[in-house]
Amino acid sequence: SDGQGPYSIRTSQTTYAVPGTPTDLTISPPPGSCDELMITWTAPSTTPRDLIVRHRVYINDKLRFPRRRKTTISLKALTANTEYNVRVVAFNDVGDGGTVTGAERT
Numbered sequence: 001s002d003g004q005g006p007y008s009i010r011t012s013q014t015t016y017a018v019p020g021t022p023t024d025l026t027i028s029p030p031p032g033s034c035d036e037l038m039i040t041w042t043a044p045s046t047t048p049r050d051l052i053v054r055h056r057v058y059i060n061d062k063l064r065f066p067r068r069r070k071t072t073i074s075l076k077a078l079t080a081n082t083e084y085n086v087r088v089v090a091f092n093d094v095g096d097g098g099t100v101t102g103a104e105r106t
Contacts, residue, residue: 039075042071056068
């Protein structure tokens with residue numbers, strides 16, 4: 001026998017995927033308010049929470065919150081009797097996950 005061979009290093013590779021779709025989107029005015037909306041959602045459960053970098057939140061197709069970690073937003077000083085369309089996308093370094101949408105009138 002020629003002795004021991006070279007040491008080898010055992011490695012493991014973690015494969016990351018895009019996040020799932022946010023759920024439980026709720027859009028509602030606080031009691032008695034005609035110019036404010038509260039928006040809440042639940043981060044996707046299909047991916048460990050620490051892999052989700054942020055959420056993008058679009059209001060009427062305009063990106064209003066590009067890198068949101070929290071899952072609650074309060075929109076104030078809105079126009080009364082106007083419909084607001086909300087779209088929330090979870091994303092990480094791999095790419096965009098699913099999208100949840102909803103709408104509410106002030």
